[in-house]
Amino acid sequence: MELVHLGKRVILAGLDTTFANEPFGPVPNLMALADEVTKLSAVCMVCGAPAIHTQRLGQSQELVVVGAAGLYEARCRTHFEPFTDEHHSEQLDLLTA
Numbered sequence: 204m205e206l207v208h209l210g211k212r213v214i215l216a217g218l219d220t221t222f223a224n225e226p227f228g229p230v231p232n233l234m235a236l237a238d239e240v241t242k243l244s245a246v247c248m249v250c251g252a253p254a255i256h257t258q259r260l261g262q263s264q265e266l267v268v269v270g271a272a273g274l275y276e277a278r279c280r281t282h283f284e285p286f287t288d289e290h291h292s293e294q295l296d297l298l299t300a
């Protein structure tokens with residue numbers, strides 16, 4: 204806010220939700236303080252519809268996993284499968300069956 208009070212224009216970009224579809228760090232609070240918010244969408248990697256979710260393709264439960272392509276995909280609401288312990292357990296069951 205110091206920069207804003209000095210007359211500076213501050214522009215931020217980032218994801219607003221995590222791979223688990225939960226608020227991501229300070230981004231939601233910053234959005235609340237902003238004069239203007241533009242939410243962009245990607246293209247769902249399954250069906251081509253506008254995608255607002257980040258689908259993690261790996262099994263890591265870390266909040267941030269940085270890596271190459273293949274760790275995340277843009278997904279629409281229909282094709283997004285949020286990570287849950289239950290979902291993880293089902294996947295483990297499939298692997299061990």
Ligand SMILES: [Zn+2]
Nearest residue numbers: 247250279282
């Ligand atoms: Zn889709």
